[in-house]
Structure formats: C-alpha cells, structure tokens
Amino acid sequence: MTAKAFIAAPAGLTVSGEERRFFGAERPWGFILFARNVGSKNQLADLVAELKELGGRETTPIFIDQEGGRINRLRPPLAPAYPTPAAIGRLFALDPEAGERAAWLQGRLLAADVMAFGINADCVPCLDVPVAGAHSVIGDRAYGLNPETVAVLGRAVADGAMAGGVLPVMKHVPGHGRGNADSHLELPRVETSRNELAKSDFAPFRALATLPAAMTAHILYTDVDPRHPATLSPIVIDSVIRKEIGFDGLLMSDDMSMKALSGDLYDLSAAALTAGCDVVLHCNGEMDEMRRVASAAQPLAGDAERRAAACEAVIARRSETMDEAALRAEFARLMERLG
Structure with missing residues (x-):
C-alpha cells in the first residue's frame, strides 16, 4: 500500500492504540516529533522504532x-x-573559511544527535533572510542578513546533515524573513515587490535548489498572489518555487494547523495539495484534525512519489x-573565536 501525502505527529510519549490503528490504516508518508514526544533516551528510541514499523x-x-x-526539540542531557x-x-563574517566549516560541523553533529535515536530527517537549514522591522520569529535562526551568507552557510549545514545520513529540509520557501507576524499565530503579509524578493528572499533557495526537500512559508506575498498564502498558492508554488527558484525536490507544507491558515483542515489540506505541495504536514497530534488531513491526502503518485523516493x-x-x-572539539574551538 503506497504511503499517503501527509506527515503526522503522535500526541505523546508513546503511540496510543487509537493512533496505531489510524496510522496503520491511513499510512502517512512520515512522522514529526516535538518536545511533547521526548522523555528518556530509551523511550524516544522506542517511539521512533514503532513509528518506522x-x-x-x-x-x-x-x-x-x-x-x-x-x-531544539532535543535538549541536554539527550543532546547538546x-x-x-x-x-x-x-564567525563567517570574521573568517569565511572558519564559518563555513563550523556550519558543516553543526549540520554533521546535529545529524549525529538525532540519529542516536533513529530520527532521520531534520528541518534545517533555515534560509530566511531577515530585514529591519520584521517579526522576531526568525531573528537569530537566520545565518545572516544577506542572501549570499545565508546560502553558503545553509549549504554547509545541509551537506553536514546528509553526511550524517539525515535528510535536510530547507525552510521556509520562498522566504519568511520579511514576515510582519508570527505565522503560528496569524497570517504575515509581505508587500515587497516580486523583483525585490527575487534579489534577496528567493536567492538562497535558488542557490540551494538541488536540495531534496523544502518546507513552505505560510505568508501572503501580495505582489505575487494577493489572495492566497504561499502554501495554498498555485502561483507561488508553480511560478516562484518550481520555475523561478528551480526547485524540483519534495515540497512539504508548514504545519497546516498553524493560525496563519484559517478554515477546515480538509479544505486547507486539499487546497495545499492542489496548489502543488507534495505532502502536507500536521503537527499538533489532535486526532480529529489528523483525520481531516488524512481524508484530503491521496496516495503519493507521479512527481510527488518520485520526489518522496529521492528523499528516502x-x-x-x-x-x-x-x-x-x-569534531565536537573542533567545533568548540571555532566558536570560541567569537569570545
């Protein structure tokens, strides 16, 4: 039975009987974990093994x-x-070679941290380019304030992750850096011209367009599509992400339960998939919502199935x-240069 075009999340530290029946019947393509799913080392490894089963x-x-x-969903003592x-x-501004090496090391070490529990996909790198006056939801999650720095360091992090056997997911395409709100809570609007967005916000994603996976931004780009946020916009996905940026990897939505999107989860999920997302992501573990998302998702086929296979x-x-x-000692020495 082919997996369906959605990613689901268990509600707690173990898979409940209801979740086991649901996941077994609906066959999500993958799963995502949060702090609520993390207890002890053995518990987390067991949870991951059961989800793979x-x-x-x-x-x-x-x-x-x-x-x-x-x-970070994994915190000390489970991960540094x-x-x-x-x-x-x-560090990159101080010494480009040292900064790029540190970025690769962080990607590689993050991969080692998650793979210790069997987790095989990390939603990094964040390729958003913040601008003055934007909401702080991105802030220090960005590698820099210019697209060239973000592209170089994002590539190094992604390469480090893949060297560790972990699938990287670049986010939030085509760019969250100008967002004027936290999309977890409301829909950000970006009124910058498409030409200016192409020079800055889109540029890191264009530079890393050969990466295997990306996550959408729940943002309304008024000069591209004044009606639909990127996740739900055929214009943004086809014209910007697929054609202008040139990304042909797996496109997954950001969490469909975020407040930036309003409406029934079936309708929203169907709209995202129709717009061109390959898979939709649902994160809060609410069973009634998951059922709506699963009802909208069909078995992977065509380009979506090809892209999912490339990720696997x-x-x-x-x-x-x-x-x-x-490698940990080298990383520490490099970062100590910042004082």
Missing part, C-alpha cells in the same frame, strides 16, 4: 526541528546545546564515519 519501511521519514540556538545560526554567521534515498545512505569527539 507503522510506516512499513526503515526509510520512513521521522522529522524533527533541531536547528541549534532556540529551536548549540550556538544560534546567527552566531555561525558572525538520502535517508538510505549510510552516514560517513567520523571521530565524533574530535
């Missing part, structure tokens, strides 16, 4: 947001804390061997 294949994607800085992406950007091929690669202690 329900997915029916060892390459079932198990996603997490583990960026470094303030966005890391500097913010912005700190790596400051990244997961299937064996991670490159490393001297973890030596």
Whole structure:
C-alpha cells in the first residue's frame, strides 16, 4: 500500500492504540516529533522504532526541528546545546573559511544527535533572510542578513546533515524573513515587490535548489498572489518555487494547523495539495484534525512519489564515519573565536 501525502505527529510519549490503528490504516508518508514526544533516551528510541514499523519501511521519514540556538526539540542531557545560526554567521563574517566549516560541523553533529535515536530527517537549514522591522520569529535562526551568507552557510549545514545520513529540509520557501507576524499565530503579509524578493528572499533557495526537500512559508506575498498564502498558492508554488527558484525536490507544507491558515483542515489540506505541495504536514497530534488531513491526502503518485523516493534515498545512505569527539572539539574551538 503506497504511503499517503501527509506527515503526522503522535500526541505523546508513546503511540496510543487509537493512533496505531489510524496510522496503520491511513499510512502517512512520515512522522514529526516535538518536545511533547521526548522523555528518556530509551523511550524516544522506542517511539521512533514503532513509528518506522507503522510506516512499513526503515526509510520512513521521522522529522524533527533541531536547528541549534532556540529551536531544539532535543535538549541536554539527550543532546547538546548549540550556538544560534546567527552566531555561525558572525564567525563567517570574521573568517569565511572558519564559518563555513563550523556550519558543516553543526549540520554533521546535529545529524549525529538525532540519529542516536533513529530520527532521520531534520528541518534545517533555515534560509530566511531577515530585514529591519520584521517579526522576531526568525531573528537569530537566520545565518545572516544577506542572501549570499545565508546560502553558503545553509549549504554547509545541509551537506553536514546528509553526511550524517539525515535528510535536510530547507525552510521556509520562498522566504519568511520579511514576515510582519508570527505565522503560528496569524497570517504575515509581505508587500515587497516580486523583483525585490527575487534579489534577496528567493536567492538562497535558488542557490540551494538541488536540495531534496523544502518546507513552505505560510505568508501572503501580495505582489505575487494577493489572495492566497504561499502554501495554498498555485502561483507561488508553480511560478516562484518550481520555475523561478528551480526547485524540483519534495515540497512539504508548514504545519497546516498553524493560525496563519484559517478554515477546515480538509479544505486547507486539499487546497495545499492542489496548489502543488507534495505532502502536507500536521503537527499538533489532535486526532480529529489528523483525520481531516488524512481524508484530503491521496496516495503519493507521479512527481510527488518520485520526489518522496529521492528523499528516502538520502535517508538510505549510510552516514560517513567520523571521530565524533574530535569534531565536537573542533567545533568548540571555532566558536570560541567569537569570545
């Protein structure tokens, strides 16, 4: 049975009987984990193993947001804390070679942290380029304030993740840096011209267009599509993401339950898939909502199935061997240069 075009999230530390029946019947393509799903080392490893069993294949994607800085679902003692992406950007400004190496190391070490539990997909790098006056939801999650820096460091992080056998997901395409609101709470609007967006916001995604996966931004770009946020916009997805940026990898929505989107979860999910998202993401674990999302999602087929298979091929690669202690020591030495 082919997996369906959605990513689901369990509600707690274990898979409930109701969830087991639902996931087994509806076959989401992958799963995503949050702090509510993280207890002990053994508990988390068991949860991941059960989700892969329900997915029916060892390459079932198990996603997490583990960026470094303030966005981390795994925290000490389960995983180390890391500097913010912005700190790596400051090192890059001081010494480009050292900054790029630190970015690769952080990607590689984040991969080691999540793979210790069997988690095989990390929603990094964040390629958003903040501007003055934008909402702080991105802030120090960005690697810099210019698209060139963000592209170089984002590429290094993604390469480090893949060297560790982890699927990276660049976000939030085509750019969240100008958002005037937190899309978890309301819909941001960006009124910047498309030409200006192409020079700055779109540029890091265009530079990294060969990466295997990306996550959409729940943002209304009024000069591109004044009616629909990117996740629901055939214009943004086809004209900007697929054609102008040139991305042909798997496009997953940001969380469909975020307040930036309003309406029934069936209608929203169907609209996102019709607009051109390959899979839709649902994060809060609410069973009634998941049922609506699953009802809208169809079995993966065509380009979406091809792109999903390419992502699983990244997961299937064996991670490159490393001297973890030596790489952690090198990373620490590089970051100490910031004082």
